[in-house]
Amino acid sequence: MNENLIADRPTFVSHLECSMTGERYEADRLHGLSRVGRPLLVRYDLDAVGAALSRDALSTRATDLWRWRELLPVRRTGSIVSLGEIETPLVPIPRSGGPNVLVKDEGRLPTGSFKARGLVMAVAMARELGVTKIAMPTNGNAGAALAAYATRCGIETIVFCPEETPEINVREIAAQGARVWRVNGQIDDCGAIVGRGAAEGRWFDFSTLKEPYRIEGKKTMGLELAAQFGWDLPDAIFYPTGGGTGLIGMWKAFDELERLGWIGPKRPRMYAVQASGCAPIVRAFEAGEEHAERWEDAATVAAGIRVPRAVGDFLILRAVRESGGRALGVGDPAILRAVDECARRDGLLMCPEGGATLAAYTQAVRDGLVDEEERVVLFNCATGLKYPLPEAPQWLDRHSEIDFGAF
Numbered sequence: 001m002n003e004n005l006i007a008d009r010p011t012f013v014s015h016l017e018c019s020m021t022g023e024r025y026e027a028d029r030l031h032g033l034s035r036v037g038r039p040l041l042v043r044y045d046l047d048a049v050g051a052a053l054s055r056d057a058l059s060t061r062a063t064d065l066w067r068w069r070e071l072l073p074v075r076r077t078g079s080i081v082s083l084g085e086i087e088t089p090l091v092p093i094p095r096s097g098g099p100n101v102l103v104k105d106e107g108r109l110p111t112g113s114f115k116a117r118g119l120v121m122a123v124a125m126a127r128e129l130g131v132t133k134i135a136m137p138t139n140g141n142a143g144a145a146l147a148a149y150a151t152r153c154g155i156e157t158i159v160f161c162p163e164e165t166p167e168i169n170v171r172e173i174a175a176q177g178a179r180v181w182r183v184n185g186q187i188d189d190c191g192a193i194v195g196r197g198a199a200e201g202r203w204f205d206f207s208t209l210k211e212p213y214r215i216e217g218k219k220t221m222g223l224e225l226a227a228q229f230g231w232d233l234p235d236a237i238f239y240p241t242g243g244g245t246g247l248i249g250m251w252k253a254f255d256e257l258e259r260l261g262w263i264g265p266k267r268p269r270m271y272a273v274q275a276s277g278c279a280p281i282v283r284a285f286e287a288g289e290e291h292a293e294r295w296e297d298a299a300t301v302a303a304g305i306r307v308p309r310a311v312g313d314f315l316i317l318r319a320v321r322e323s324g325g326r327a328l329g330v331g332d333p334a335i336l337r338a339v340d341e342c343a344r345r346d347g348l349l350m351c352p353e354g355g356a357t358l359a360a361y362t363q364a365v366r367d368g369l370v371d372e373e374e375r376v377v378l379f380n381c382a383t384g385l386k387y388p389l390p391e392a393p394q395w396l397d398r399h400s401e402i403d404f405g406a407f
Contacts (some may be wrong), residue, residue, distance in 0.1 A: 064084075144169060336352070
């Protein structure tokens with residue numbers, strides 16, 4: 001067993017808290033949204049965490065997700081359902097990005113995307129709290145991660161996908177043991193089906209931010225960044241934003257680390273990146289709104305950020321504004337161009353959502369929002385191998401005379 005999972009421990013969770021009203025909820029009980037229909041946030045006794053763990057002690061542990069166990073909600077080791085969640089690398093892309101640009105390549109995680117972080121934590125807590133049947137709406141990668149972890153621990157799973165979900169994702173979900181259905185609509189239409197079934201008691205609703213623990217898994221991206229940067233955070237983070245769980249989670253992680261005294265008050269500017277064909281957060285940011293209205297007729301090649309409405313919209317916007325960042329929209333041509341340039345010039349095959357962050361960074365530099373000398377992290381949220389690739393149509397007849405000058 002991994003050395004980071006060697007024993008049960010008292011949880012350092014003190015309570016759960018409504019992200020809008022601050023109302024407290026009891027820990028170690030099954031919760032969905034708060035009474036006002038907003039996400040619940042897990043709160044910790046950080047004084048106790050600080051007494052139990054130091055940065056020096058942390059540095060001696062294996063660099064996987066579970067090294068952060070004092071800042072995670074799982075109480076019992078037996079609840080954990082790990083598939084090997086590594087610390088993902090920071091990959092330089094000097095030719096397509098610049099000398100100070102690093103890509104945090106989340107495609108190295110189980111099931112090939114950063115959804116593994118959130119779903120391993122949410123499934124572990126579902127297991128701990130006695131959940132036996134789960135349903136989820138997904139644009140692809142989250143459903144695949146849920147299927148893998150839930151199947152591994154015997155939780156029955158049903159997944160609903162918008163009709164435009166990439167075929168590879170739908171097949172991946174089915175192959176890993178979930179029952180998967182396509183729906184003629186967007187992800188929020190799928191979510192409405194999940195919500196109706198949950199209201200009838202048929203399953204537990206695992207929609208983004210409608211349970212408290214996916215944020216806790218996603219916040220490990222921020223914890224890792226702090227450690228990888230020597231406890232001095234980067235100047236800017238570009239994050240592909242659909243439901244925004246990871247952006248919210250990182251912002252929470254930075255706050256917890258400062259309260260522990262492990263980092264100072266410096267924060268990265270957070271750039272929430274959306275496709276211009278589905279940009280409700282961008283529109284709300286530019287209008288100065290706290291909430292984002294549904295985006296009608298959403299369309300983009302970046303399926304993972306094709307989210308017309310986010311339940312945590314105000315948390316995304318709050319983090320972006322408090323950090324001095326922005327919400328940025330980029331078009332599909334720019335996204336595909338960025339994917340191509342990164343692969344051809346730096347050898348890193350990004351997914352379209354990751355390409356959106358590179359396209360947004362390039363535009364931000366041109367617009368003077370970011371200086372090329374600043375340290376910047378782009379998030380590549382999944383392996384590019386899960387998405388359709390351009391054809392490579394050239395053939396060679398081994399029986400014909402070969403013109404080697406053509407190569």
